[in-house]
Amino acid sequence: MKSVKSTPARSTSSLALFGGILISGLATFGAYKLGQHQTLLNVPADVFPQGSTTKLGDISPPTYCTDEELSTAIGEVKKMIGGHKVFNTPVEIESHGTSEFTTHAPKPHQRPKYVVYPELTEDVVSIMKIMYEYNVPVVPFSGGTSLEGHFFSTRSQSVVVDTTKMKKVIAIHEDDLDAVVEAGVNWQDLNQLLEPHNLIFGPDCGPSALIGGMVSTNASGINAARYGSMVSNVVSLTVVLADGTVIKTKQRPRKSSAGYNLAGLIVGSEGTLGIVTEATVKLHVKPVKETVCVGQFATVSDATNAVAQIYRKGLNPNAIELLDKDMMHCINYSGYFTREWLEVPTIFFKIGGINDIVVKEQVKEIEKITSKNNCHDFLYAKNDEEKEELFSARKNAFFAILDYGRNEIDPNVRLWVTDMAVPLSKLPPVLAKLEKMVRSSGLQSILLGHVGDSNIHFDIFYTEETKNKCEKIINEMMLLGLANEGTSSGEHGIGNGKRRYLELELGTETVDLMRRVKFALDPKRILNPDKIFKIDPQDDGEY
Amino acid sequence: MKSVKSTPARSTSSLALFGGILISGLATFGAYKLGQHQTLLNVPADVFPQGSTTKLGDISPPTYCTDEELSTAIGEVKKMIGGHKVFNTPVEIESHGTSEFTTHAPKPHQRPKYVVYPELTEDVVSIMKIMYEYNVPVVPFSGGTSLEGHFFSTRSQSVVVDTTKMKKVIAIHEDDLDAVVEAGVNWQDLNQLLEPHNLIFGPDCGPSALIGGMVSTNASGINAARYGSMVSNVVSLTVVLADGTVIKTKQRPRKSSAGYNLAGLIVGSEGTLGIVTEATVKLHVKPVKETVCVGQFATVSDATNAVAQIYRKGLNPNAIELLDKDMMHCINYSGYFTREWLEVPTIFFKIGGINDIVVKEQVKEIEKITSKNNCHDFLYAKNDEEKEELFSARKNAFFAILDYGRNEIDPNVRLWVTDMAVPLSKLPPVLAKLEKMVRSSGLQSILLGHVGDSNIHFDIFYTEETKNKCEKIINEMMLLGLANEGTSSGEHGIGNGKRRYLELELGTETVDLMRRVKFALDPKRILNPDKIFKIDPQDDGEY
Structure with a gap:
């Protein structure tokens, strides 16, 4: 970019008072590198710094509260919303500090100092006003099921704001197909309430997930092929x-086209831009009739080719879940199911429709397509009982995996659960390379794929001894995905577990733009610090 | 909010040099009202102003380039991208200054000074670097079909950046159901290219609309009931x-859940945050079989009740278009069609499916539901010819309206075309009140509703003499919509025609947050100034 030309000053009185002093002040302050004073004049320094993005190298470290300020702040919170909503018992601290699901355990000192349970949006307002005033780092907490360290208290003096007590379903508008719910509502509880209305909520991730956290990670699950993610x-x-x-x-x-799509910005922002207290969510009509069918294929390519052709025929199954041969082996091994499955790549479909005729027509078409793609075996449920039985193989996959791993690999085995997505057409070569990678390492893996939106969980078994090796493969997996136009997360989010991939995936400028947005909405950097991208030039850690 | 307590300074050297002087400087600069110096210290002033939003009253007016700076800037643009891409002929200026579609004509002086036609993303980069350097207001221009003054040059020295020459379709990924296109691609041209692949692009707004502008207004159209908006x-x-x-x-x-949903933020931001040069868009599979059916109802409530019940049965038509009795009268009047329609509220449905059986099952179900809701007449197309004939009544509605208006009202009659949306359940009372409102004014109206997503065009005929009366009713219509949980725009956007409604609709704080985001990404306020919300405290105009 060219240097700024000399032009007449707009506001000479301000210039006289302001110009030179501010520039030297900013320089001392470890601040944005300002050019000549003309630029400063044309863009009032009171409004915003230069440019459209915020580079990590151009900012100073954030400054948070002292111990004394924190306790003053907590005292004020107790006064405002009631002391019974504020905790610092070891149990509360520990249960909000880490997660048994995550592979990225926080460091022992990375624990919150307090846990606060607001019961109303107004409570959250009071809390945040005080937190903002005293520069207290705030970590929003929902169901606690996230996998990438989304809710770790990376900063000392952190206060967790746990929205689980905000669980009112405020309204269900049947004819408008929406519901208004508080952030702490569990999606399964919501579905139970919707049952008599023949309605469902679309996304279906981990059973304990709550709406607030699902919004924050843009969660999805099995039904996303049909209903989309959050x-x-x-x-x-x-x-x-x-x-x-x-x-x-x-x-x-x-x-609506009325103004910026702020909900679209907040969804997936992992609590770094604000705390969600209430959501109006779309509802869907429960399929009048639904069945399950299962195709067992010669190869993964056969399976993904079938999926592409199914879509190209205008079919839109309610779920399309791919399990690889290792996963099918775990299912057989578990003995949970009456059926002995072929241990080959397998797709579980859910097919819905307005009546049996419509469902049957779709099943016929799917069977035709799968048979052209080396499908060894095609099953479909003829009644509700068979439907439950068939899909239970997919639904209980996680327990089957753990059974297998603990008995056959190591009683203390763990599973590195991660997710990524690539365009559907890239899936077969990516999966083939991944399998080869894992095999040559001597580790074992399983594949569970929401293949309808080409989002896969390629999970690897590891023990304390093999953890480093496993981490190395996970890293290679991410790089392989990115090299194939992929994303480092299809549904789990970045947290602090995947920050290193974000710049590789989207480029430094895109991440610098995210940082600009973050700093604009949260100039003190108090909301869920250190998640998604770095906010501190002195942050040299990857978790 | 409480006043800031005195706490130990973090950076005393900066304080000594900086504190008091900066505060007085800012005060003179017409700037943010800073509190005590402690707040300033804790939030480096180099990063961002205080708080999470930007209030209109707290900012100073923007400063744009002088005539001399503009011509230097244009000279540099010509050098960088080529003089043949830069125009200031009266024809170019006029064709980019106003629009025959809009009711909010710009003032005569509100015309751009130059029109620039980039051909590559790199051209846009060069242009914006120079515009940014010289503080030139930039108005992005796409198909020019917007209705609310989205592309008016409200600032003298404006330069229009017209992306219509960027019309390459870069890739069609059949199996991944996406296409990569430049911003200047016309959606109908894209559909033509997709025809041999049996694929379609979902949104279908005005025939001349281009992808870039459709992104910027979050456009949709008839198909949105099925495929959603942009x-x-x-x-x-x-x-x-x-x-x-x-x-x-x-x-x-x-x-993807990788980082902020920046595309979600840009869609609908009307060129105020950036210039879209390329988009990866989703594609949909063209229905293998499709038919049209038409239900003619006793009342609007009957029609909307039928729509709600159709959805509740799990049916998902590809289009659900409501035309009121006045609109049906225009269609009969025009004589374009062989059929004589009942002049009652009428819904045109498009029903698609994987084969004739599936389509027929849906039509049967829809007929059953409509007959329970006082449907006088239910027609459906038995072949492709009948399908085209039936839907042509909806498709050519606009011409029928103009015919009627010019012959029966005034040869110079115009139609105030606007849009709004309310939840489906609120539509019958809102429409009843609107009709009463228009009748009592002596004006005439027609209703065209994308009732599948409860987005309506309640358009009013006016002449020069009745324009004020018409404007008053349009205003009342918006207020009525907002009072019924509605939005002032379902698909057209805010531009500068509907700014006044945005705060009423969403609250001052939400608009202040939009302004904060705008200022963060565009600190000099050069991108499409004065659209969606005010960016200048001296802006007292409503257009």
């Missing part, structure tokens, strides 16, 4: 910002 | 930011 299922959000300002992103119509 | 159809965007930084928001998988 970003497609949120109409509007109520969000408390870093400084305690509360906003609602939209009104209730499912479609 | 926000549901964009995978990734390449965007040139205000300072010329170019970013790509995501990789190509349809599902």
Whole structure:
């Protein structure tokens, strides 16, 4: 970019008072590198720093509260919302500090100092006003099921804001196909309430996940092939910002072009931009009739080719789940199921429709397509009981995996659960390379794929001894995905476990833009610090 | 919020040099109201202003280039990208200054000074670097079909950046159901290219609309009931930011949880945050079989009740278009069609499926539901010819309206075309009130509703003499919609025609947050100034 030309000053009185002193002040402050004073004049320094992005190298480290400030802040919180909502018992601290699901355990000192349980949006407003005033790092907490260290207290003096007590279902609008819920509502509980209305909530991730956390990670699950991930299922959000300002992103119509899509920005922002307290979510009509069919294929390519052709025929199954031969072996091994499966790549389909005729027509078409793609065996459920039985193989896969691993590999074996996605057409070569990679390492893996949206969980067994080797393969897996136009996360998010991949995936400028947005909404960097990308030039850790 | 307590200074050397002087400087600069110096210290002023939002009252007016600076800037643009891409002929200026579609004509002086036609993303980068350097207001221009003054040059010295020459379809990935296209690609041209692949692009708005503009207004159209609006159809965007930084928001998988959903933020931002140069868009499979059916109802409530029940049965038509009795009268009046329609509220459905059996089952179910909701007449197309004939009544509605208006009202009659949306359940009372409102004014109206997503066009005929009366009713219509949990725009956007409604709809804080995001990405406020919300405290105009 060219240097700034000399032009007439717009506001000479400000210049006289302001110009030179501010520049030297900023320089001392470890600040943005400003050019000549003309640039400063044309862009009031009161508004924003230069450019459209914020580079890590151009910022100073954040400054958080002292111990004394933290306890003053907590005292004020107790006064505002009630002392019974504030905890610092070891049990509370520990249960909000780490997670048994994660492979990226936090360091022992990375624990919150307090856990606060707001019960109303107004409580969150009060908390955030005080936290903002005293520069307290705040870690929003929901179901605690995330896998990439999303809720670790990386900063000492952290306060966890746990929204699990906010679990009111405020309204169900049957004819508008939406519901208004608080952030702490569990998606399965919501589905139970919707049952008599023949409605369902689309995304279906881990059983304990809550709406607030699902919004924050843009979660999805098995049904996403049909209903999309959270970003497609949120109409509007109520969000408390870093400084305690509360906003609602939209009104209730499912479609709106009124102003910025702020809900779209908040979904997937992992609590770094605000705390979600309420959501208006879309509902879907429960299929009047639904069946399950299963295709067992010669190769993974046969399976993914079948999926592509099924879509190209205009079919849109409610779920398309791919399990590889190792996963099918675990299922057989577990003995949970009456059926003995072929140990080959297998797809479980859910097919829904307005009546049996429509469902049957789809099954016929799917069978035709699979048979052209080396499908050894095609089964379909003829009644609800068979449907449950068939899909239970997919649903209980996780327990089958653990059974196998503990008995056949090591009683203390763990599974490195991760996710990635590549375009469907890239899946066969990527999976073939991954399998080869794991085999040559001597480790064992299983594949569970939401192949309808080409999002895969290629999970690897490891023990304390093989953890480093496993980590190395996980790293190679991510790089392989990125080299194939992939994403380092299809549904779990970045947290602090995958930060290193984000710049490789999207480029430094894109991450610098995210950092700009973060700093704009949270200038003190108090909301879930160190997640998704670095906010501190002195942060040299990868977790 | 409480006042800031006195706490130990973090950086006393900076304080000594910096504190008091900066505060007085800022005060003079018409800037953020800073509290005590402690707050300043804890949040480095180099990073961002206080809080999470930007209030109109707290900012100073923007400063743009002088005539001399503009001509230097244009000279540099010509040198960088070639003089043959830069125009200032009266024809170019006029064709980029206003629009025959809009009711909010710009003032005569609101015309751009130059029109620049980039041919590559790199051209846009060069242009924006120079525009940023010289503080030139930039108005992005696409198909020019927007209705709310989205592309008016409200600032003198504006330069229009017209992306219509960027019309390469870079890739069609059949099996991944996506296409990579430049911003200037017309959606109908894209569909033509997709025809041999049996694929379609979902959104279908005005025939001359281009992808870039459709992204910017989050456009949709008739098919949105099935395929969603642009926000549901964009995978990734390449965007040139205000300072010329170019970013790509995501990789190509349809599902990703990797970092902020920046594409979601850019969609619908009306060129105020960046210039879209390329998009990866989702494709859909063309229905193997499709038919059209039409239900003619006793009342609007009957029609909307039928729609709600159709959805509740798990049916998902490809289009659900409601035309009121006045609209049906225009269609009969025009004589374009062989059929004489009942002049009652009428819904046109498109029903698709994998084969004739599946289509027929759906039609049967829809007929059953409509007959329970006072449907006088239910027709369906038995072949492709009948299908075209039936839907042509909906498709040519606009011409029928103009015919009627010009012959029966005034040869110079115009139609105030606007859109709004309310939740489906609120539609009958809202439409009843609207009709009463228009009738009592003596004006005439027609209703065209994308009722599948409860987005309506309630358009009113007016002449020069009745324009004020018409504007008053349009205003009341918006307020009525907002009072019913509605949005002031379902698909057209805000531009500068509907800014006044945005705060009423979403609250001041939400708009202040939008302004914060805008200022963060575009600190000089050069990108499409004055659209969606005010960026200048001296802006007292509503257009």
